[in-house]
Amino acid sequence: MAEPEDSSRRPGRMLRRKAHTRTALVEATQRLLVERHREGMTIKEITEAADVGFGTFYGHFAGKEEVLEAALSLTLEQHSAWLESVVEKLDDPAEMLAVGVRLTGRLQRNRPQVVRILLRLGLSRLLSSEGLAPRARHVLNAGRVTGRLRVGDVDVALVGAGGALLGLMQLLEAEPRVDADAAADQLAANLLCMFGLPHDEARALATGPLPTAYGAVPAPRP
Template identity: 40%
Template sequence: MFDIIVKFFDRDPLRRSGRIVASSDRAGVGTSEKRTRWSVGRTRRDTQRERTRAALVSAAQRMLADGRTAASVQEVTRMADVGHGSFYNHFATKDALFTAAIEEALEDWARLRDAAVGGIDDPALAFATSFRMTGRLQRRHPDLVRVLLSAGASILVSERGLRADAKADIARGIDSGQFSIPDAESGLMLTGGILLGLLQMLDADPRSDAEAAADEMAQRALMALGVTEVEASEMARSALPPFPDLVVSHN
């Protein structure tokens, strides 16, 4: 449904070498671990298997976005247009599928962040940029964000997604003296909560000014971490890097 392909070909040796051809192939945008597992020496059968799994995950993401988690396995396989029996080749239960759907949405989100803030050294600025880009993401990919909202506050403690990177930004900001929050874990839950509040607010009011709201909330998140109001306001209104060039394939 929303396989996000971040087009940074020059960062991706496998893509450049021509080993990956299909632009809808997740392998080219995954972590290096994934790249290795999926793209080196894969057979036609692996590819077919992976397509079936991707179709199931995509269908589950659509159902999560629509709040239809009570759907049966049969409804999922029908939406995914795969055979009913193939479901159990990939997932033991429907819950396992929904968990995978949320985890993959979190990974898409983390890839977006990497592409957007990769070159920023200042931890407070990297944090603010990542936060502001995520607010903008809601308007570009509301379904992806709705999958995350459907998972509830528990995504704040998921090891998938951008938790590790965001926590590292906060820890560096504490070390540099920019943030007064006593520990990085509290800072992560504090600002992760604000981000959920922002995304829920934007989801509930599709016509509001998402950029202004994201910038205001980024400022407030910086203030909560201990940055002064004047500095936080400046940092949350500075020029942004270009939005990563995304191809979203609604398979």
């Protein structure tokens, strides 16, 4: 005869199940965001995509807007973590900035649906404590401390660079004929010049070979 289950383990198991269900709902919402417009999504579609009961949804989220926000944040965090993994072996803040801008600009042609999600987040996330903002702030601050970049106020530099990058993604979204690679490289060079690098050096950093991990563009799970 099997021994009775230790009741002390049940709370932990329940918490794991709850976390698993919440993750399933967020990832299902993320997939639906990639596939369709935000306005056309229903809670029923989310729960069906997550393979959970409709009533289960309200044990985790108050409504659709809350799970949408979680899915948007997840997308931003995934892209940020991917960028960090690509540049982790670089030690030059200027090169790290250039690579980040160049790869994010190219993302529009590789994963246009994901870029639409990033555009929905917009300027409101530029000073956030999550996602791209703290990582970008770290790079800019490293450039300021080492003297490699002429940054001044880091937050002002962050919104300047981030706003320019969002503008580029919006341009590429609106103008499919624009060469995304060339445009992203040009923006990277312009930003490096803005932060004090000589034009020739900025151009070299913005047009050199990209890290080999570039091809591993993140995407929501199927």
